[in-house]
Amino acid sequence: MIRQAGQRVAKAWRMVRSAMKAASSRRVMVWCSMPMESRIGRMVRQTIAWPGLNSPIVPRSETTISTGTWKATGSEASALGSVAKPEVCIITMPRMPAMLAPVTMPTASSSRAQGKVVKNGSAWFGSMGTEKSKGMTLYSLSGHVKRPGQFEAPLGITLRQLLELSGGIRDGHELKFWTPGGSSTPILTAEHLDVPLDYEGMGGVGSMLGTKALQVFDETTSVVRTTLRWVEFYKHESCGKCTPCREGNWWLVQLLKSFEAGTAQDGDVEKLLDICDNMGGKSFCALADGAVACVTSAVRHFRSEFEAGRATPAWELFPYGRSALFEVQEKVEVHA
């Protein structure tokens, strides 16, 4: 999966080529987001035309470049499925599809790691990281930090250290909440600045390391608004196969919108949690669990903000313009 991971596309493409060579595969399926398609296409055509190659790595006829909607859930089957057709359908497959296809699908970070491990040896790799989570990885920092980007670090680094590397929270602001790995991982607060960012550390405080795409928010951000935005994403991405995710997300968005608008009723926070209880662990795949994680962790850490949604709109408590990184004149409305 070639994502624009802050690396040059050419570099990423070279990783794919080397992986293919290692696997002696003759066919590559490039799955990328839509804006990338033309650049990848150019890359592929240039590769075939480059002189000095003994034989083209990829015969043109066997390259498939497809665009797919990026999905939160990591099911490989659904990823392949989303490339095959615009609607997404999660299906049960007997084995990991990658084993059936003569193609490797390395992520940018793991394929990069592969090369280095091969070069420097496993002991070198094991000297980094923690007891159970070894090696180094790429942490992606985004949000209210001075220098968002990708940071290669050993597993077990803390958010405090990562913030140092990235210049810290933007001037005049302080950390309010953050997620260790994208929206599917339960949110954490400033309390957890020194928890090691490895699998065990995150598990120990009730979250997950996930994709290590840290999202960092400062005190100008409304938790209610953020949760709504996340759940709108899950509602949009839900494939619709199973009832709890399809209907539960639909319901959560409407409820959260009433919290955002300050029109929530008494008992709605309990209702929110009960809906999550009926969704979590009951669905066909983990997408519903991701949505549930947003809501339950947000309520756990910032219940008062939700309760305030019975009377006051979130945009009054936390004027939205203030959390933007640029000048905003009016209230920004968020749509599903």
Next chain:
Amino acid sequence: MSVVTKPTGPVAPVETITVTIDGTEVQVPKGTLAIRAAEMIGIAIPRFCDHPLLDPVGACRQCMVEVPDMGNGRGMPKPQASCTLECAPGMQIRTQLTSPVAAKAQTGMLEFLLINHPLDCPICDKGGECPLQNQALSNGRGESRYEGVKRTFPKPVPISAQILLDRERCVLCARCTRFSEQISGDPFIALVERGALQQVGRYADHPYDSYFSGNVVQICPVGALTSASYRFQSRPFDLVSTDVTCEHCASGCRLRTDQRHFQVKRRLAGEFAEVNEEWNCDKGRFAFVSARGDDRLTRPLIREDGALRVASWPEAIDAAVAGLAAAGSSVGVLTGGRLTLEDAYGYSKFARVVLGTNSIDFRSRPGGVDEAQFLATRVAGRTLADAVTYADLEAASHVVLVGFEPEEESPLVFLRLRKAVRKKGLKVTAIAPFASNGNAKLNATVVATVPGEEAAALRALDLAAGDVLLVGERAALAPGALAAAAEVADATGARLAWVPRRAGDRGAVEAGCLPGLLPGGRPLADSAARVDLAAAWEVEGLPTGDGLEAAAMLAAAASGELKALVVAGVEPADFADAAAARAGLEEAGFVVSLENRLSEVTERADVVFPVALIEEHAGTFLNWEHRPGRVNTVIRQPNTPMTDLRVLAALADALGTPLGVRTAQQALTELTELGTWPAATAAQKKPARKAAAKPAKPARVTDGEATVRLATWRQLIDGGRGQDNEEALAATAKPSLARVSPALATALGVVDGDQVAVSGGSGWYSLPVAVTPGMAEGTVWVPQNSPGTPLGELGVVFGDEVTLSVGGAE
């Protein structure tokens, strides 16, 4: 009536495992799903997407159970969908009865399903028999906590002329799309879009063109799929249900017929694992209103001064007696293939005992020279016990189809073959002019055969013992095909079964509605059989002269040699030569018609007796497996017309020779007591004539005209009278086209869609061409009786030579 079952051999031991459900230990076969295991001990776990005949999918998440022990001492951390959970030895399962977690999960699911579900119950067909309603009451909350906005769609949307889709009601269980893809193989509907806007979508280029589309209405757990013909007709609790066997084809499906106010409102597929499992075809489901028009007959008619007038029963009987007595034994009986076994028996006995003739024939369709011989030796007298059955089709490794197009002629045989192809790797070989859609869905190897060459093609196949040879009625028209089938079966040990097209055909053979065959498979030529029958019937003797076959009867009636005809429900257009049939009826001295509607026969009859509709009958149909299927009376009213049998009994009494049976029950008892005659093997009156197979001539194309062989068969939904008055069904019929091979099309200079004229016999038809790759050369295929192409009018049958020319739409 006794139930005839096949004696089973030693059953292979099934490996069982023990699981505990809600504290009760139960032994289940290995591989059983948890939801099925619970049903075995009477625990109904609520579900929507699960269906025992469809592959499990685990979509609706309604059937949540808790698994505290997977069988290895460890519990599963989350509740599981029991429809996708295979039981493991020692597994502990807790359903909603003993697990608060499972109960809450199920209640939660129902709440979720109802948040976007429209409040349509008062206007929804499914109300009263709705699994969503029922399960919401049994496992759901009393009130919903949802106060938001529901998603809406324009509704209803027709996905075919018959099936209407209401997307708001859909719970996305995917039963309909899975049925279409897995069972019937017609993937014209699929789930499209995603999230809460996911919906059942139709293939853009075609409506839901499937002969089995009605089944999705039945399996839909909500009212999302409804049928245009039943919509808003009734609430289920106002319906009175009766089990019947379908009267259309010889598959023998059990149906549930629902009537309200003495009118049949709808027919559902009945549950009968041995035959139709839980499916039926659209013809059986929807084509039951043919007698709803103004042409229904309820009173006897007599022809006076050239016109029919209403008469009383005594008057009509007297008139019939006068005519028949004058004719003596120069009478022919045409029964058709739509009578119940008991009615057919009544005609058979009436002909021999009362009229004193052996001229009786059920074949109101093109027949062949070898057919009577084949039926007498290979079909009559056989029982279910030694027959090929649906189970045998499923278990076979190779099935060969000769002159038989399952999807068009016996849809449930098609479904069972397809099931075996999908699940057990059954190999199907079809000896047919081209690969039809049905053949494609069976992954059949098609031996493209010019009509008439079937015998040679069959002999060229390599069959083994245990293979099954399914021979359709059309094989009678291919010279030597039936004899070849019999020979090949005997030589290789393959099993042979004859699959006729109409529900009453097999029963008619058993009842002796053939000129050379007496009831119970007794050959006319066998004097011992005649004596036996005469003794059973308590008559002095039986007529010994050879009877005439149907076409011969009509010709003899036209020429005056045959003085009278007694005709049951037949259509002249079905005969090989419709004009000759009409002429025979027209010119015959005296015609007695027993019909339930005005028809081309009643137009030419001297006396018409009204008879009961199939829903007013009690009786039996024998299907192609020789399996008896009960037809129970659906509608019983004081003024219901009499059955054919009862009318014949009245006529017999008036003619002075009582029939001996008046009711279906008596007829069946008598026929059963007669027993079957040991299958005739060597004793044949005439040696089997093996007509020399005409070698296929390549099509000669001159001046845009080609002489080709005609291939044809009846499509499932076509111009047959039994399908009248059901417009929605008629609109789903396949279009009439002329199929030719690419080479022939090129030679003629036509492409897809061009008009061609098919001429033969007494006229021609113009049809659009469909170029069909892989089709046999020198052949054109045309539907036998679709609107615009009743081939009986031309007088040509399968295997005849016809002329194909370009143009024709003048």
